[in-house]
Amino acid sequence: MTLAERIRRSRPVNEGAGAWLAAGSVALSLLMLGGLLLLIAVRGLGHFWPASVALVELEDGRQLAGQAVRELPLPDGQGRERLYFTGNRDLDGGVWAWLPVEEIAAQRHPADLVVLERQRWGDFIGRLVAVEPRETEDAPGQSDPEGAWMQLQARLAELETLREARETLERETIRPLARRLEDDPDNVEARQALEAATARVTRQTAAMEETTLVLESVAGDRFRQPLDAVLAASRPNAMSTGEKLGAWTQGVWRFLSEGPRAANSAGGVWPAIFGTVLMVMLMSLLVTPFGVLAAFYLNEVAHQGRLTRLVRIAVRNLAGVPSIVYGVFGLGVFVYGIGGTLDDWFFGDSLPSPTFGTGGLLWASLTLALLTLPVVIVATEEGLARIPDHQREGALALGATRLEMLTRVVLPMAVPAMLTGVILAVARAAGEVAPLMLVGVAKLAPQIPVDGDFPFLHLDRKFMHLGYHVYDTAFHGDDVQAAMPLVFATALLLVLVILVLNLTAIFLRHHVGSRHAMTAP
Amino acid sequence: MGIEGMVNPPVIDFPREASCFDIAGLSLAYGDTPALEGLTLRVPRHRVTAFIGPSGCGKSTLLRALNRLHDLDETVTQRGTIRFEGQDIHAPEVAVDELRRQVGMVFQMPNPFPMSIYDNVAFGLRLQGGLTRRQRDDVVEWALGAAALWDEVKDRLGDSAWSLSGGQQQRLVIARTLAVKPSVLLLDEPASALDPISTLKIEDLIRSLKGQLTLVLVTHNMQQAARVSDYTAFLQQGRLVEYAPTDTLFTNPRLAHTENYITGRIA
């Protein structure tokens, strides 16, 4: 066979198979990625959709109200059973009910069923009988569900305003006053002001506790519910799609903007979002200068001998060290070592309760900065190596010193590579959970690390993190089943936060890079 | 190919002119590979001196030795002396950045910085400092004019230098070098990547500069050497073979060897 023949024969076959294989694996990867995102998006976001409430009548005459969750075949293969979320933990002791489908005699969706989100005991599902002042003892008269529902909505709106007013008062008046008193216990004026403010809060709280709801489950149990423990109320069966969409938006917004409740099994994740983003930004601020300086030293200053090569290999290998090892290092060196020393020197008054000698925002950021240092060094070094020598020589030939050459020509040209390094670092750091558990992440840190108190950014505070929140919600609640949608929603959010952080860095790089056409001459 | 010129001492018809560079016994090696061997020659002040010779004979190496660019390369070893206006450039009291400002260099490949046209030309000026904005603007305009580029770029000084054509980039690099007012301009095949028209522009530029500057030109183009230079040195395998006024060298070379090269009988 001549060479030409061989080429003609083998070419199309190989290329075809190779191309199909490559395209196939790309498609498969994309499909898996898409499936993953779709799963967490559907399960996470679906949770906020106000599901309609079914009133189920069983063959034996029992009645039950709940939201259908899913259906499975019975273990013996005889028919199917359906899971309902029924709420009312205070009445029934549980919130779930498995019902065999055959035993369901009828299922309706009456418009007057309400779902109340409460601070304690979780959701209530049932009927609203009346809205009353607290101390009326007489049995509720003629029930007027429509009227009561209107009244409830009005009261909830009032309650919201009251809550806000109370929070503002606490934040802006009471806390600063209390701090002033701490520093200066004899300040009569401050003490009086504080007492007045506290009295106002007490009055407002009393006003909030004034109203009670009379509720009735579909099984007929009637009880009183203080209004101030009700967070939200809805009648999903009476809602149009538009209203449901509104409620969904509101639910998502509350998830994003509020703090967690009920041991993280309900409520929102705002402190965790904030903690994650803040920690990643601090980490970037710490890792960039160190990484860039190290890369400059290795590539531009150090004698390119065996030692430098060795250091370079070591740095590349550091990127492969398991992250938990960095956590252990951070705990030993930053928290106990440096933090403990800082406490001894500067925070002796508050010992034995540690200030910096325990996990916190600063130590977590530093640990992750260390973890991502190799990534930044390697990316920057690669960028530096790509800068042609004649650019450096051009600067020197104009009388630039080495330092001027590095800062004015090499550094600006290395910026895109540096930012690539930071992007990779952010991507790695934002998803890291294991080391954080050792050096500062908290299950619940209601105080976010930034506030109006000097020094505004509290590096010693513990913080919440979306990744850890996923873990905690999924495994540490008492009702994992109920928390599952939140796990998915939080996971989705983590992906989105990382995406946004990355896009920011990419935008930055593009913005910096496109000032001059970066096609090397 | 036997080269008798290598063993014989070089034929030097040295100009009776004030010298700018005085090179004596210069040998240079990259690691174990010698690139220059025992080079002795003088570069006259305010004239154009051309270095010619086959590829790899050490022309660029010699040029880079003149402004100490080899300092950067740790593998380079060097012997002999180079005097610039009587001063040994390797003497400890010589500030290398000042030397490099005085001895400007234009490289084989145009190497504008990734900045605007204006910033490229102002680069050296900003390093020195001490100029007001107005003064700097004036110098930039003058340098671009001297490099015959002003008319082409005066309306787009803020554009990226990398958006210019190769020929324009090379002239920009010359302008950038001229802006710091060097007394010597080293040109390493400045026209090798350029079209004939850009080449002519650069040659005109060289001619117009030679009254005020000492120019050293490396070129593979015999016509170019003949057209613009006053003196020509022929190098081969790191040694000086023949050095004479350009007219003499091209019309009446002393060595058959030189003649062969000039007439294209040796690659």
Ligand SMILES: Nc1ncnc2c1ncn2[C@@H]1O[C@H](COP(=O)(O)OP(=O)(O)OP(=O)(O)O)[C@@H](O)[C@H]1O
């Ligand atoms: N950085 C370097 N490291 C090692 N050897 C080098 C280096 N630069 C040049 N050389 C060698 O030194 C010799 C002279 O090179 P030089 O670049 O001075 O030649 P040249 O005359 O400029 O050639 P050309 O006309 O092709 O540009 C060549 O043999 C080359 O291989």
Ligand SMILES: [Mg+2]
């Ligand atoms: Mg060369």
